[in-house]
Each structure stands twice: as C-alpha cells, then as structure tokens.
Amino acid sequence: xxxxxxxxxxVTLVAWEVAARPTGGADLIAPPSAIAQxxxxxxxxxxxxxxAILFTLFEVLCAYALAVAGGLVLGLAIGSTEMxxxxxxxxxxxxxxxxxxxxxxxxxxxxxxxxxxxIAFGFSHGVFPVxxxxxxxxxxxxxxxxxxxxxxxxxxxxxxRHVMFPHMAxxxxxxxxxxxxxxLLGVIxxxxxxxxAGVGYFTKLFAENxxxxxxxxxxxxxxxxxxxxxxxxxxxxxRFTHWRTASTS
Amino acid sequence: MSAEVTAAxxxxxxxxxxxxxxxxxxxxxxxxAIDNLSLDVVQGEFLCLLGPSGCGKSTxxxxxxxxxxxxxxxxxxxxxxxxxxxxxxxxxxxxxxxxFPWYTVSENFTIAFKYRGVARSEWRxxxxxxxxxxxxxxxxxxxxxxxxxGMRQRVxxxxxxxxxxxxxxxxEPFAALDEQSRMVLGEDLxxxxxxxxxxxxxxxxxxxxxxxxxxxxxxxxxRPARIKEIITVDQPHPRLPEFMLEPRFSELRNRCYAALRDxxxxxxxxxxx
Amino acid sequence: MKDSPAASRLVQLGFLTAAxxxxxxxxxxxxxxxxxxPPIDAVWSSLxxxxxxxxxxxxxxxxxxxxxxxxxxxxxxxxxxxxxxxRSRFLTAVLEPVISALFSIPITLxxxxxxxxxxxxxxxxVAxxxxxxxxxxxxxxxxxxxxxxxxxxxAARALGISAFGTVRHVMWPAAFPVIxxxxxxxxxxxxxxxxxxxxxxxxxxxxxxxALSAELLEPARxxxxxxxxxxxxxxxxxxxxxxxNRMRGQ
Numbered sequence: 001x002x003x004x005x006x007x008x009x010x011v012t013l014v015a016w017e018v019a020a021r022p023t024g025g026a027d028l029i030a031p032p033s034a035i036a037q038x039x040x041x042x043x044x045x046x047x048x049x050x051x052a053i054l055f056t057l058f059e060v061l062c063a064y065a066l067a068v069a070g071g072l073v074l075g076l077a078i079g080s081t082e083m084x085x086x087x088x089x090x091x092x093x094x095x096x097x098x099x100x101x102x103x104x105x106x107x108x109x110x111x112x113x114x115x116x117x118x119i120a121f122g123f124s125h126g127v128f129p130v131x132x133x134x135x136x137x138x139x140x141x142x143x144x145x146x147x148x149x150x151x152x153x154x155x156x157x158x159x160x161r162h163v164m165f166p167h168m169a170x171x172x173x174x175x176x177x178x179x180x181x182x183x184l185l186g187v188i189x190x191x192x193x194x195x196x197a198g199v200g201y202f203t204k205l206f207a208e209n210x211x212x213x214x215x216x217x218x219x220x221x222x223x224x225x226x227x228x229x230x231x232x233x234x235x236x237x238x239r240f241t242h243w244r245t246a247s248t249s
Numbered sequence: 250m251s252a253e254v255t256a257a258x259x260x261x262x263x264x265x266x267x268x269x270x271x272x273x274x275x276x277x278x279x280x281x282a283i284d285n286l287s288l289d290v291v292q293g294e295f296l297c298l299l300g301p302s303g304c305g306k307s308t309x310x311x312x313x314x315x316x317x318x319x320x321x322x323x324x325x326x327x328x329x330x331x332x333x334x335x336x337x338x339x340x341x342x343x344x345x346x347x348x349f350p351w352y353t354v355s356e357n358f359t360i361a362f363k364y365r366g367v368a369r370s371e372w373r374x375x376x377x378x379x380x381x382x383x384x385x386x387x388x389x390x391x392x393x394x395x396x397x398x399g400m401r402q403r404v405x406x407x408x409x410x411x412x413x414x415x416x417x418x419x420x421e422p423f424a425a426l427d428e429q430s431r432m433v434l435g436e437d438l439x440x441x442x443x444x445x446x447x448x449x450x451x452x453x454x455x456x457x458x459x460x461x462x463x464x465x466x467x468x469x470x471x472r473p474a475r476i477k478e479i480i481t482v483d484q485p486h487p488r489l490p491e492f493m494l495e496p497r498f499s500e501l502r503n504r505c506y507a508a509l510r511d512x513x514x515x516x517x518x519x520x521x522x
Numbered sequence: 523m524k525d526s527p528a529a530s531r532l533v534q535l536g537f538l539t540a541a542x543x544x545x546x547x548x549x550x551x552x553x554x555x556x557x558x559x560p561p562i563d564a565v566w567s568s569l570x571x572x573x574x575x576x577x578x579x580x581x582x583x584x585x586x587x588x589x590x591x592x593x594x595x596x597x598x599x600x601x602x603x604x605x606x607x608x609r610s611r612f613l614t615a616v617l618e619p620v621i622s623a624l625f626s627i628p629i630t631l632x633x634x635x636x637x638x639x640x641x642x643x644x645x646x647x648v649a650x651x652x653x654x655x656x657x658x659x660x661x662x663x664x665x666x667x668x669x670x671x672x673x674x675x676x677a678a679r680a681l682g683i684s685a686f687g688t689v690r691h692v693m694w695p696a697a698f699p700v701i702x703x704x705x706x707x708x709x710x711x712x713x714x715x716x717x718x719x720x721x722x723x724x725x726x727x728x729x730x731x732x733a734l735s736a737e738l739l740e741p742a743r744x745x746x747x748x749x750x751x752x753x754x755x756x757x758x759x760x761x762x763x764x765x766x767n768r769m770r771g772q
Contacts, residue, residue, distance in 0.1 A: 004616045028639045090530035091537045097759040099710075101718035102729070102751045105736030105744060110558045185628040192633060193722050193733075203634040204723075212638060219631050226627045316679060336682030347677030351695035360691055364682045 063122025071130025137171025592651025604663025662704025666697030
C-alpha cells in the first residue's frame with residue numbers, strides 16, 4: 001500500500017518534470033527541479049521570507065489557542081442547560097452559515113494590517129467547529145446521571161465538570177482536529193488579503209513578477225506546515241479517543 | 250411416496266464431491282467449509298438443509314445457485330454445470346429482504362422480470378398474481394420502507410416465486426418473522442409446491458419447520474459440512490397444520506435432534522460461530 | 523421536545539431582530555467608530571442607491587456566473603472521478619486516502635498559483651472554486667459507490683442483472699444520498715471560495731466590490747454589500763435545508 005502510494009508520488013513528479021521542462025521558462029508551471037532549486041536558493045535563504053513563514057505559524061498557533069479556549073468555554077456555557085442551548089445553538093448555526101470571507105476587509109479595517117487581523121480571522125474560523133462539537137457533545141447526556149449528581153449535592157459547576165465534560169470529550173477532540181484546518185484557512189485567507197507584508201506580500205510579489213518557481217516553493221512550505229499541523233491535531237484526537245470502538249462522528 | 254432419484258423422478262440438482270475452502274490452502278486463516286459432499290435433489294421435492302449455525306449450509310446453497318464457485322467438485326442443474334447464477338433456472342430468496350428500497354414493490358418485480366427476459370406484456374399480470382398469492386396485492390405501489398419486516402419478507406418471497414423458475418433456493422427466509430407468520434407462510438409454501446411441482450431447497454435452523462415442510466431432510470454436521478443423515482418425511486403435499494399433531498411428527502423431530510445434538514454442541518464451541 | 527426547525531427559526535429570527543436593533547442603537551449613540559460600524563440608516567440608503575446602479579447587478583451577475591461555472595465543473599469532474607476510482611477496489615484503496623489527504627490542506631494556499639496561471643480575471647476564480655469544490659464531491663461519490671450494501675449486490679447477481687444494470691439500478695440509487703450530501707457541501711464551498719478569491723484578488727464581482735469599498739474607506743457601501751451576501755447565504759441555506767428535510771421525510 002505504502003509502496004503503491006510512493007509509486008504514484010514518484011510517477012506524478014516525473015510526469016510533472018517532463019511536462020513542464022521543455023517550454024523553457026515561458027510556462028507558468030515550474031518543474032519540480034526548478035522548484036526545489038528555488039526553495040533552497042531563494043526562499044529559505046531570504047531572511048524576510050523565512051520570518052514571514054514563521055510569523056504565519058505563530059499567528060496560526062495563537063488563533064488556534066484562542067479558538068479552542070473560547071470555543072470550549074462558550075460551548076460549555078451554551079450546552080450546559082437545555083434553555084441556553086435552545087436559545088443560542090440556532091444562532092451559532094446561523095452564523096456558521098455565513099461565508100466569513102466577506103468580513104475579511106472589515107476585519108482588516110478594524111484590526112489593521114498587522115498580526116491582530118490574521119489572528120482574529122483565524123480565531124473566528126476556528127472557534128466554530130469547537131463550539132458546535134462541544135454543544136453537540138453535551139447534548140445526549142443521560143439525565144439520570146445529572147439527577148444522581150444533583151442528589152449527591154453537586155452544584156452546577158460540579159455537574160459540568162464530572163458528568164458533562166467527560167461525556168463530550170470525544171466530540172471536543174474531533175472539534176479540535178477540525179478547528180486546526182479552519183484556523184489555518186482563516187489565517188491564510190487573511191495573509192493573502194493583506195498583501196503589504198507577510199506571506200501575502202511575497203506571494204503577490206512572485207505572482208506579479210511571473211516567477212513561478214519560488215511561488216510554488218513558498219506555497220509548498222506552507223502546505224507542509226499545514227499537513228504537519230493537521231497530523232498533530234489528528235494524532236491528539238486519536239490519542240484521546242482510541243478507546244471508542246464505534247464511529248461516533 | 251419417498252423422494253428418491255429414479256428414472257421417473259430425475260435429479261434436478263446433482264452435487265458431486267463438493268469441497269469448498271475459504272482462503273488459500275495451507276494458509277493459517279484458511280477454513281474448510283464443505284468436505285467432499287455429494288447430494289442429489291429430486292425434481293419436485295422439498296429438500297431441507299438442516300444443521301447448526303455456521304455449518305456451511307448457506308455456503309452450500311450459494312454454490313448450488315452459482316453465486317460461489319467451489320474449490321473442488323461440481324454442481325449440475327438439469328445436467329448443466331453451474332458456474333454462474335442462472336436466473337432463468339433458479340431463483341433465490343434470502344433471509345433478509347433484498348428488495349431495493351429505492352424502487353416500489355412493483356418496480357422491484359419488473360426489474361427481476363426485465364433481466365430474466367420475461368415479456369413486457371406479462372409484467373403487470375405476473376406481479377399482481379405473485380403479490381396476491383402472498384396477500385400483498387394492495388401494496389404494489391408502496392416502498393419497502395413503508396412495509397413491516399414481515400410484509401417485506403412476504404414480498405421478497407413473492408418476487409422469488411414470480412420468476413417462474415423450476416427451482417427455488419431459500420436461505421432461512423422466515424428467520425426474521427414471528428412464529429405465527431412463519432407457520433402461515435410455511436403452509437402457503439407447501440400449497441405452492443403441490444400446485445406447481447417446483448423443486449425447493451430450503452435452509453433452516455428450525456427442526457419443526459424442516460419436518461413440517463420437507464420431503465427429505467439433510468442433516469448436516471458442524472463445520473466442515475458433511476452429510477450426517479438424510480431423513481425422509483413420508484407425507485404428501487400440501488401439508489396441513491394437523492400434521493404437526495401426529496405422533497409421527499414428534500418422532501421425526503426427535504430423530505433430527507438426536508442426530509444433531511452433538512453437532513450443535515460442537516458448533517457452539519467453534520470459533521466464529 | 524421543542525427542537526423543531528420552526529422553533530430554531532424563531533430563535534434565529536429573534537436574534538436577527540435583536541442584532542438589527544442593537545445596530546440601530548449603536549449608530550444613534552455613536553458607540554462605535556462609524557468607520558467600523560456605520561449607522562444602519564447610512565447602510566440602508568447606500569444599499570438602496572446601490573441596487574439602482576448598473577454596476578451592482580453586473581457584479582452580481584459576474585459572481586453568480588463564476589460560481590455556476592466553478593460548481594458545474596466541480597460536479598462533473600468530482601462525480602466522474604469518484605465513479606472511475608470506484609471501478610477498481612485497488613484504485614479505491616490507493617487513491618481515496620490521497621484525495622482525502624490533499625483535501626486537508628487548505629486549498630486557499632494555492633489561490634496565488636491559480637492567479638499566476640489563469641490571470642486575475644474570473645477564470646482563476648472558476649478554476650479555484652472548481653478545484654476546492656471537487657474534493658467533497660469526489661470523496662462522497664467514492665464513499666457512496668464503494669459502500670453499497672453487499673446484500674443488494676448479491677441480490678442483483680442472483681436476479682441475473684448485468685454489470686451495467688447493476689450500476690444503474692443498484693449502485694447509483696444506493697449511493698445517491700451520500701453523493702447528494704457531497705453535492706451540497708461542494709456547493710457551499712464553491713460559493714465561499716469564489717467570494718474569497720474575488721475578495722483577495724480580482725477586478726470585478728461581489729468580493730472585489732467589498733474589498734474596494736474597504737480600500738476606499740466607504741464603510742456604508744461595504745456593509746451594504748455584506749448585507750447582500752449574508753442575506754443571499756441565509757436564503758440559500760434555508761432553501762437547501764428545506765429541500766433536504768423534504769427529501770428525508772419521504
């Protein structure tokens with residue numbers, strides 16, 4: 001299986017190389033060899049580009065942390081009572097339905113063109129999967145457990161901690177994984193929009209100068225970063241939910 | 250009136266030295282399902298394959314029907330070797346309703362007719378007739394999901410019969426039904442046999458069902474499947490419910506149980522049963 | 523349990539009313555800088571003026587046609603690819619994880635590449651939207667076609683249905699609900715990604731107008747456009763879930 005996939009990868013790269021080469025620089029799709037060269041000669045060499053990439057990573061991690069924390073707290077609050085859930089969950093779903101990208105110029109207007117806007121936009125993308133999953137996860141708690149806990153003298157906060165939280169833990173971790181993807185999406189959208197600095201500046205620069213190889217290289221690095229972060233989130237999810245046999249998602 | 254292969258009553262199905270193995274020979278996971286089994290099914294008889302869970306009776310049925318190619322041995326239906334399903338000669342009725350849920354009841358019939366080469370002009374009448382024979386005539390335009398399990402299985406049965414083949418292969422068709430429905434449908438099946446002279450091979454777990462319905466009962470061992478004994482039930486079709494009250498019925502039933510008891514125990518302790 | 527769609531709609535409506543009221547109040551008492559949140563009447567009059575202009579409708583036309591083209595391509599390629607992959611079990615086992623893995627990278631990253639290759643016009647947004655929407659459609663088509671209940675396939679064989687007949691009468695109908703979900707997700711992805719592409723880099727269309735309004739520091743106009751998009755999104759969402767609920771009840 002792994003061999004088959006490696007083979008596919010190899011064949012794709014070779015075909016790409018062969019197809020892209022002969023046009024001699026006129027074509028806009030660079031062959032892998034040129035990309036690899038651009039990667040090491042230009043992109044990784046340049047201090048400005050390197051810091052732009054790292055800064056993007058920083059923004060993603062900040063936004064993610066805020067999204068997880070915010071989604072968890074808000075989700076616990078909304079999901080804790082039937083009343084709150086019935087009132088606010090439809091609102092959450094309503095907001096989820098709006099294509100957030102139209103807010104991007106507004107966010108930039110409010111937060112400026114620095115990291116704040118990107119973190120804010122990443123946050124607004126990442127908070128939803130966490131929120132939705134936490135609320136949904138708290139939904140089917142057996143009322144019997146809640147009653148038993150209350151009878152034992154538990155307060156609201158205790159019930160949340162000892163009954164509801166464990167119950168929704170699985171959904172929460174799934175939400176964590178999804179939130180990584182969406183936070184990345186938000187931050188990247190914001191970066192690409194603000195083309196005066198950061199990663200967006202360089203992509204615009206390479207595109208406008210019709211310089212495909214470094215553009216591919218830069219995007220390649222960001223893609224690798226995205227894959228790595230996703231895999232991290234996925235393994236965290238697996239680590240905490242491997243005991244669940246049936247598929248619950 | 251025992252069902253024996255004679256010149257007057259030829260074998261509809263001949264199973265010759267059938268051996269079937271799942272998985273490659275010698276492999277650790279390989280399972281011998283059927284071991285050198287030979288059997289003749291007489292035309293017009295109702296033959297039951299009765300045995301413990303997992304003994305291979307469904308596999309045997311699937312091989313007879315051409316759904317599975319055996320590792321060794323052969324199956325002949327009316328003298329012709331079976332290496333693929335032959336819907337014009339044999340019809341299947343499976344345990345769970347395999348009616349397509351996205352088609353109505355009557356559309357499920359027409360699809361069967363279409364691929365069996367039945368003339369288009371006959372489709373409507375044959376559908377109505379088949380449904381009426383199981384008491385489901387008013388449900389032709391319903392979707393399977395709108396019917397109860399019992400109703401669905403009746404339609405499933407009707408679809409198998411409507412095909413108009415000489416041979417019917419039935420794999421525990423009544424297992425999902427309640428006992429009352431089983432008894433009623435069992436009687437109907439017996440009537441059908443008497444009327445049409447079809448050959449029926451019927452797989453079941455139920456001893457009472459086997460004795461009530463069959464001309465011959467093939468008692469099978471636990472895996473790998475071998476024939477333990479063949480018991481003849483000498484009673485003409487159509488069989489009436491009164492047959493169950495006769496002492497002969499209980500005797501036959503006890504004989505079956507006596508023969509199978511050890512096999513049932515063996516099957517219970519077997520892996521994957 | 524009052525979990526009916528009607529009850530949630532009511533709550534959503536209530537929320538919208540509250541939001542609009544709050545907006546009005548904020549504008550009246552200048553709670554927030556008008557650059558960030560212009561008063562509601564300013565937005566309203568801007569919207570009114572906008573609707574009367576030629577350029578408003580042509581922008582909408584551009585965006586809608588871009589979405590339509592992107593989605594159309596995504597559907598055709600996605601379903602076709604999904605179908606072809608499931609023709610072989612080996613191919614499914616190898617390719618499905620690959621496609622799934624590719625989808626986990628935000629395709630947005632590749633937007634600059636699309637712009638490089640297709641230019642800054644609508645073609646790049648069509649390509650980008652199509653590429654993005656392709657994935658859920660292809661993946662759901664693969665999932666639907668490769669997980670047809672075996673019993674139906676066995677019944678089809680037993681009934682003597684030909685290979686082609688099996689595809690037509692058994693596999694497609696069985697896979698349809700899953701594929702439909704993919705088509706729905708794909709639509710909303712195409713919709714959002716075209717808008718995103720237009721916002722980030724474009725010469726025309728709704729997204730461009732929003733970005734331009736921001737650049738020109740015309741918040742009322744920007745909000746007017748945002749209101750249009752949000753309203754459209756909510757209507758579409760409502761329509762799609764109404765259709766889905768109807769189909770599920772059948």
